[in-house]
Amino acid sequence: MNKEIQFEKQSPSFYAGDALHAIKQKKVQKALEASGFDAFLFFKAEAVRWVSDFYVKGFRPFLEPEYVALVVKGKPPVVGYISGSDDLRIRFKSDIEDARRLPHVSKWHETIAKMLSDYGVANGRVATDIMPHMVYKGLSETCPNLEIGDVSSMWLQLTAVKDPIEVDLIRNSLRVADLGALAAIKAIKPGVSEHSVAAEAVYAMRRAGSEFEPFIPLVASGANASMFERIATEKIIQAGEMVIFDLGAVVKGYTADLGRTVICGEPTAKQREVYRTTYLALQEAKKMIRPGVTGKEIDARAREVIADSGWGDYVYTGNTGHQLGYGLHGEPLIDRRVDFVVEENMVMCLEPRIVLPDQPEVGGAHLEDVVVVTANGFEQLNTTPYDERLLG
Numbered sequence: 001m002n003k004e005i006q007f008e009k010q011s012p013s014f015y016a017g018d019a020l021h022a023i024k025q026k027k028v029q030k031a032l033e034a035s036g037f038d039a040f041l042f043f044k045a046e047a048v049r050w051v052s053d054f055y056v057k058g059f060r061p062f063l064e065p066e067y068v069a070l071v072v073k074g075k076p077p078v079v080g081y082i083s084g085s086d087d088l089r090i091r092f093k094s095d096i097e098d099a100r101r102l103p104h105v106s107k108w109h110e111t112i113a114k115m116l117s118d119y120g121v122a123n124g125r126v127a128t129d130i131m132p133h134m135v136y137k138g139l140s141e142t143c144p145n146l147e148i149g150d151v152s153s154m155w156l157q158l159t160a161v162k163d164p165i166e167v168d169l170i171r172n173s174l175r176v177a178d179l180g181a182l183a184a185i186k187a188i189k190p191g192v193s194e195h196s197v198a199a200e201a202v203y204a205m206r207r208a209g210s211e212f213e214p215f216i217p218l219v220a221s222g223a224n225a226s227m228f229e230r231i232a233t234e235k236i237i238q239a240g241e242m243v244i245f246d247l248g249a250v251v252k253g254y255t256a257d258l259g260r261t262v263i264c265g266e267p268t269a270k271q272r273e274v275y276r277t278t279y280l281a282l283q284e285a286k287k288m289i290r291p292g293v294t295g296k297e298i299d300a301r302a303r304e305v306i307a308d309s310g311w312g313d314y315v316y317t318g319n320t321g322h323q324l325g326y327g328l329h330g331e332p333l334i335d336r337r338v339d340f341v342v343e344e345n346m347v348m349c350l351e352p353r354i355v356l357p358d359q360p361e362v363g364g365a366h367l368e369d370v371v372v373v374t375a376n377g378f379e380q381l382n383t384t385p386y387d388e389r390l391l392g
Helices: 018-035 045-052 086-092 105-118 133-142 152-159 164-187 194-207 269-287 295-314
Strands: 039-042 067-072 078-081 098-101 125-128 147-150 218-221 241-251 254-264 321-323 330-334 347-350 353-355 364-366 369-373 378-380
Touching: 018 039, 018 045, 018 067, 018 152, 018 164, 039 045, 045 067, 045 152, 067 105, 078 086, 078 105, 086 098, 098 105, 105 133, 133 147, 152 330, 164 194, 164 241, 164 254, 164 347, 164 369, 194 218, 194 241, 241 269, 241 364, 254 269, 254 364, 254 369, 269 295, 269 347, 269 353, 269 364, 269 369, 295 321, 295 330, 295 353
Parallel strands: 039 125, 078 098, 125 147
Antiparallel strands: 039 067, 067 078, 218 241, 241 254, 321 330, 321 347, 347 369, 353 364, 369 378
């Protein structure tokens, strides 16, 4: 005999509050109205969570299709899901009114087509993010009059400029990440593995409230620093090695990301020079930040400092920075190939680096700070100190 399941209604896990929930709902409706599309269809886990505030279990570093969110003009988000556990989680830990169980991904198009039909947009224009090809193919056949476009530009409008509540949430996530960074610095000693340093950082961040790590913590020492190894390995840190770390935390959905370089022991003159140049590039790039400047100009200033200091052959080939918020490497990027105008309340990471793959005995340096753009400049959100032994 089936019995009625009894749970008390709860807020979503790691919920940022009703005020921000309402702000985001209005924001997405405004963007939809201005977009020329009839609906948005999100597949990315962070996008589904952002528009619905339901804590999707797929919010993890594995890209698996598990959810979809349909946003139609004037209507709250409709969410599709695959997991049986979400029957209860959505019912008792969200305000989602219309939630539908999805079949195997090969048949998702059938359920999504029914969603579109029920809300009167099966013959309209829908903007989407990373729709799996089999879903696209199935929808194209099931809804031949449906026009499917790209949601990317609208997503930038929704997320690049933050509400003050979001800025405060990011500020709090940086407080947690700073605790992880301090724990990492304390753990760096000769004879200690990179992996154990990362474990100390993660432990500190989790104890302080981080939901999870938005990327695998990076701790790279010696030769690993010279190639900018992207993870923490089993390598044992030795005296005299530069140690780069890059850590992230997530609090109430909002991401922190910061990086530092420290010396294990005493630095050489060349190690100091590399570090000081990276530090100067970071400070000069930050001085550029204000509403109206372009991302290209910020990127160019950091590269100019490194080139003028004699390290132009080792200047990083990637971007100088990225937006930060509900995801990790938000766009638009701070990059020489990306042209956009900085606006107040954008939150961005700046992270110049110099690594020397042909000089593993030197290593490399990476420094990353997080700033929010203010009316006249910027406010730095992280507080982890620089290594005075390398600056001195």
